[in-house]
Amino acid sequence: MKEKKVRTAATANGKIDQIIDKYQGDASALIQVLLEIQRENRWLPNEALKKVSKKLEVPLNQIQHIATFYKAFSLVPRGRHEVQLCLGTACHVRGGPRILDRVEEVLGIQAGQTTTDMKFTLETVNCLGCCALGPVMVVDGKYHGKIVPAKVEDVLKNYD
Amino acid sequence: MPGINSPAELEKLRKGILSKRDPNKPCIAVCTGTGCLALGAEKVVAALKEEIKKHGLEDKVDIKETGCPGFCERGTVVVIYPEEICYLQVQPEDAGEVISQTILTKKVIDRLLYVDPTTSEKAVRESEIPFYKNQMRLLIGNNIKLDPKSIDDYLALGGYSALAKVLSQMTPEKVLDEVKKSNLRGRGGGGFPTGRKWEECRNAPGEVRYVIVNADEGDPGAFMDRALLEGNPHSVLEGLSIGAYAIGSHEGYIYVRQEYPLAVENVGIAIKQAEEYGFLGKNILGSGFDFTVKVHRGAGAFVSGESSALMTAIEGRVGEPRPKYIHTAVKGVRDRPSCLNNVETWATVPLIINKGADWFAQLGTEGSKGTKIFSLVGKVNNTGLVEVPMGITLRDIIYKLGGGIPGGKKFKAVQTGGPSGGCIPEEQLDMKVDFDELAKAGSMMGSGGMIVMDEDTCMVDVARYFLDFLSDESCGKCIPCREGIRQMLKVLTNISKGKGREGDIELLEELSQVTRDASLCALGRTAANPVLSTIRYFRDEYEAHIKEKRCPAYVCKALISYYIDPEKCQACMICLRQCPAEAIAGGKNQIHVIDQEKCTKCRTCFEVCPPRFGAVKKISGEPVPSPIPEEARMIARKSKEK
Numbered sequence: 001m002k003e004k005k006v007r008t009a010a011t012a013n014g015k016i017d018q019i020i021d022k023y024q025g026d027a028s029a030l031i032q033v034l035l036e037i038q039r040e041n042r043w044l045p046n047e048a049l050k051k052v053s054k055k056l057e058v059p060l061n062q063i064q065h066i067a068t069f070y071k072a073f074s075l076v077p078r079g080r081h082e083v084q085l086c087l088g089t090a091c092h093v094r095g096g097p098r099i100l101d102r103v104e105e106v107l108g109i110q111a112g113q114t115t116t117d118m119k120f121t122l123e124t125v126n127c128l129g130c131c132a133l134g135p136v137m138v139v140d141g142k143y144h145g146k147i148v149p150a151k152v153e154d155v156l157k158n159y160d
Numbered sequence: 161m162p163g164i165n166s167p168a169e170l171e172k173l174r175k176g177i178l179s180k181r182d183p184n185k186p187c188i189a190v191c192t193g194t195g196c197l198a199l200g201a202e203k204v205v206a207a208l209k210e211e212i213k214k215h216g217l218e219d220k221v222d223i224k225e226t227g228c229p230g231f232c233e234r235g236t237v238v239v240i241y242p243e244e245i246c247y248l249q250v251q252p253e254d255a256g257e258v259i260s261q262t263i264l265t266k267k268v269i270d271r272l273l274y275v276d277p278t279t280s281e282k283a284v285r286e287s288e289i290p291f292y293k294n295q296m297r298l299l300i301g302n303n304i305k306l307d308p309k310s311i312d313d314y315l316a317l318g319g320y321s322a323l324a325k326v327l328s329q330m331t332p333e334k335v336l337d338e339v340k341k342s343n344l345r346g347r348g349g350g351g352f353p354t355g356r357k358w359e360e361c362r363n364a365p366g367e368v369r370y371v372i373v374n375a376d377e378g379d380p381g382a383f384m385d386r387a388l389l390e391g392n393p394h395s396v397l398e399g400l401s402i403g404a405y406a407i408g409s410h411e412g413y414i415y416v417r418q419e420y421p422l423a424v425e426n427v428g429i430a431i432k433q434a435e436e437y438g439f440l441g442k443n444i445l446g447s448g449f450d451f452t453v454k455v456h457r458g459a460g461a462f463v464s465g466e467s468s469a470l471m472t473a474i475e476g477r478v479g480e481p482r483p484k485y486i487h488t489a490v491k492g493v494r495d496r497p498s499c500l501n502n503v504e505t506w507a508t509v510p511l512i513i514n515k516g517a518d519w520f521a522q523l524g525t526e527g528s529k530g531t532k533i534f535s536l537v538g539k540v541n542n543t544g545l546v547e548v549p550m551g552i553t554l555r556d557i558i559y560k561l562g563g564g565i566p567g568g569k570k571f572k573a574v575q576t577g578g579p580s581g582g583c584i585p586e587e588q589l590d591m592k593v594d595f596d597e598l599a600k601a602g603s604m605m606g607s608g609g610m611i612v613m614d615e616d617t618c619m620v621d622v623a624r625y626f627l628d629f630l631s632d633e634s635c636g637k638c639i640p641c642r643e644g645i646r647q648m649l650k651v652l653t654n655i656s657k658g659k660g661r662e663g664d665i666e667l668l669e670e671l672s673q674v675t676r677d678a679s680l681c682a683l684g685r686t687a688a689n690p691v692l693s694t695i696r697y698f699r700d701e702y703e704a705h706i707k708e709k710r711c712p713a714y715v716c717k718a719l720i721s722y723y724i725d726p727e728k729c730q731a732c733m734i735c736l737r738q739c740p741a742e743a744i745a746g747g748k749n750q751i752h753v754i755d756q757e758k759c760t761k762c763r764t765c766f767e768v769c770p771p772r773f774g775a776v777k778k779i780s781g782e783p784v785p786s787p788i789p790e791e792a793r794m795i796a797r798k799s800k801e802k
Contacts, residue, residue, distance in 0.1 A: 131538070
């Protein structure tokens with residue numbers, strides 16, 4: 001039920017059409033179009049992919065190939081808050097995996113999953129380029145540097 | 161702004177910009193690179209602006225939001241001109257004093273200065289801080305001097321003079337000769353001679369050619385390309401335009417990963433400004449040369465940073481590599497000749513043109529010329545970006561610039577070259593850093609990531625980490641890479657879980673060889689480097705894991721336990737309260753005990769136990785002593801009995 005609701009909202013919003021129209025007929029812009037839809041909608045609904053396929057004249061299976069190949073794309077709805085945990089080398093040697101364990105424990109999900117209440121989506125990333133702050137956890141774009149396992153819960157409880 | 165139509169007009173414009181700028185007018189430069197932003201640089205800027213307004217100094221003081229100067233460890237970094245006073249770890253609360261003291265009464269605020277940890281001496285100027293003093297900052301040095309969103313700032317520092325020189329005084333062949341003579345080698349990883357690549361592309365048959373900036377910086381632990389593209393985008397554009405002229409290309413691409421939103425934004429603004437001023441577009445500077453640039457955002461795939469993969473991604477297809485029997489310089493984007501170079505390589509080009517190939521070629525070593533930016537990260541005191549001439553020793557980078565290892569720990573290894581590189585041990589610290597020496601040591605330059613590891617880093621775990629990364633990022637197109645990495649990862653995971661078997665090391669070596677020899681692209685061909693280099697230098701650690709089921713660095717969770725020494729525990733409740741797994745039993749005056757079943761080995765207890773007690777012990781390769789009986793756990797405190 002919930003998913004359906006999100007889906008209607010996504011395609012009803014004319015922004016997706018606007019994005020696609022901007023690049024009409026230019027098949028080489030495919031990845032850029034998908035990136036913009038992803039940014040606008042935070043995931044790629046099947047209806048949107050079909051529309052892209054038609055307007056850019058690219059077969060749907062090729063679009064699926066791209067949407068599953070690149071990390072930026074999600075084919076399922078995402079949580080309201082995005083938690084990214086950096087597991088770049090510098091964060092790794094500074095204890096990133098221990099933070100991940102703790103976040104997974106607190107949220108009750110594995111990396112790559114979304115909580116059933118659609119509150120959080122947890123993702124690991126391979127270097128955010130602020131290695132001086134490692135280990136780093138980013139929630140909705142806000143950086144929490146030099147984080148320790150004991151602080152994870154304090155940070156996450158500020159979101160609803 | 162009407163377009164500039166000749167080098168003379170450019171010089172006139174530059175003079176105009178400079179004449180409006182008073183070199184003695186105070187200017188506060190605040191780093192707003194990603195690192196400092198994460199530390200709250202935005203608030204510092206807002207607070208400074210507020211103070212400037214409060215004192216009615218809007219016309220008397222400039223404030224500049226700049227790119228990253230590299231010293232991320234001490235962000236937010238603020239430099240005040242013209243005195244070049246460098247303040248570190250500046251907080252919004254410091255803004256009032258910065259204005260009232262430093263700007264109004266020219267007093268230096270002592271507590272914001274750099275303090276040398278060994279001599280306790282303070283450094284006022286940026287150039288006096290050891291981290292900066294020992295660098296040669298040809299590329300990254302301008303970052304703190306300019307607002308990346310202002311083309312006038314770039315012009316004020318002499319920007320686009322190299323492009324003007326090339327277009328008005330040099331033939332494309334001459335530019336090519338100059339770059340060849342400089343012996344510049346690609347900064348992206350391979351170290352291929354840039355001039356030769358340009359020449360191959362120029363001589364390839366076809367009408368349309370492309371030049372491409374590779375800003376798909378995917379090596380975990382490396383962020384110099386981001387700093388350059390974010391902090392000084394025009395320098396990259398200028399280099400790209402010069403390359404296009406030499407190669408005979410009229411269309412360029414900047415492929416930048418979407419994980420770098422600020423870089424995407426700044427380079428987009430830079431392109432627009434360059435078009436308005438006439439540095440991009442038709443008939444550039446009246447020379448008849450046309451050149452346009454488009455930005456293509458990468459959607460997050462490490463393998464798409466490989467040249468042939470990146471080019472297919474530009475076409476809007478899945479970014480997978482192809483065999484390169486024919487170089488991409490001959491057949492790249494849409495099967496047309498395409499010259500791809502890394503951000504840092506392009507940014508070096510204007511320097512070579514301005515100062516000459518001879519000047520450039522005298523920097524560095526025999527085989528590697530010029531400077532290189534490294535990102536010095538991990539277990540090192542001064543984390544950040546450092547630009548040094550090729551040929552400097554690893555020891556100098558880690559100790560002179562990096563300030564050594566934090567917490568009095570012992571250095572174990574430095575990992576260079578990202579997932580394709582290797583780990584270099586202490587015995588080789590006096591090695592001169594350049595393309596060839598690093599390769600000899602079983603590692604590589606890569607894009608310049610340098611991750612320092614101390615005694616608390618497990619080398620088996622590091623190898624496993626990189627293989628895990630690579631198995632995730634392998635596109636799966638060729639079997640040796642896809643399966644080779646997967647199998648090596650399996651063996652390494654087993655070893656780190658205490659399930660290693662005799663012969664695993666030899667098996668890893670064999671798998672490494674096949675993966676290296678038979679993979680399609682560099683990702684697979686170099687994937688074994690982290691494994692081979694750690695086996696080569698740290699074989700004893702592998703053996704400890706396999707034979708004794710012991711992790712000498714106490715990292716591999718399955719092989720370690722935490723234990724509270726009842727002799728040392730003072731029942732202070734600190735670890736008990738902070739344990740996120742609630743695995744510690746005990747109470748006031750009752751010696752604490754870790755429930756090994758509940759313990760998640762998060763290390764919190766070990767870290768929070770006050771050093772004067774030092775009661776939490778790490779154990780590996782031996783059984784955990786059984787807890788002392790309940791009745792023996794009470795501590796009688798003399799002072800409290802009174």
